[in-house]
Amino acid sequence: MPITLYYLPLSPYCRSVLLTARAVGIDLTLKTVNLFDGEQLKPEFIQINPQHTVPTMVDGDLTLWESRAICMYLSSQYGKDDSLYPKDPKARAKVDALLHFDLSTLAHRWGLVFGPVKLGKLSKPSQESVDKFHEALGWLDGFLSHKKFAAGTDHVTIADHVLVANISSYQAAGFIIQDYSNIYTWLQRCKEAIDGYEELNGNDAKKYGDFVKSKITEK
Incomplete structure (x- = not known):
């Protein structure tokens, strides 16, 4: 089926x-x-x-x-093996921690940045929400220090799939990911390593960025 x-x-x-x-x-x-x-x-x-x-x-x-x-x-x-989502409890916990961070912190704070704009309550994000969002990006940049992929592995896991879809969208929306050297390096590595990256994510991340920019106006 x-x-x-x-x-x-x-x-x-x-x-x-x-x-x-x-x-x-x-x-x-x-x-x-x-x-x-x-x-x-x-x-x-x-x-x-x-x-x-x-x-x-x-x-x-x-x-x-x-x-x-x-x-x-x-x-x-x-999965043909457990490389994407490890069975070992400690290795899996590292992936789970990043998934929870993405849900409860990174994506949540992005919602505070863009949510009010998308709903027409604000013409541009509040400075407080932007500062909080960048704080979360700074934490992620620290997490990625000296790591090839997000969960500390030498291969892609679902933590990378989840994070890269969001991070590439934030970058396309005008948030300067290049300012975070570890995030930027990791993002470039993911673009090369993830099968179907451009087809399944890259093109629509750019469209998402254009959508966000179309909603933000200066008054």
Whole structure:
């Protein structure tokens, strides 16, 4: 039975799932949900996912709609080995820690930067939110010190898939990732090492950046 992914390519969270699926070698049946047109609120989609968010994955009798959980599942269920998501508790904990950091700190603080602008409450991000976001980037830059890939491995893990989808989008939106030398070096390494990076993430990260810039106005 095919695995169906309801997604929007503009979303970095959806793109991290695409990268993971490519890495484990599975094909997804892709169904676009246009959030801008309110397609996520259609009754047939709410029946699948009451939270009406993307990405949403359906694999047989399993339905998931948290991107990091989907990446964890795909790598555990379909990975040829455990390199993407280690079975060793200590190695896995390092990956999990980065996934939680991305969810609770990095992506959360980005939401405080762009959320009010996207909703039309502000014409540009508040300086406080930008400062907090850069604080989080500084922490990530420290985490990546002397590491080839995010979890301290010499190969890509799902921590890289999740982080690279977000970081590349922030860079495209005008946040100067080059100022963080470890993040910048890691990002360039991921672009070379991740299968299908440009096809599945790079092009749409640029579109996401353009979308963010289109919403920010100076007054």
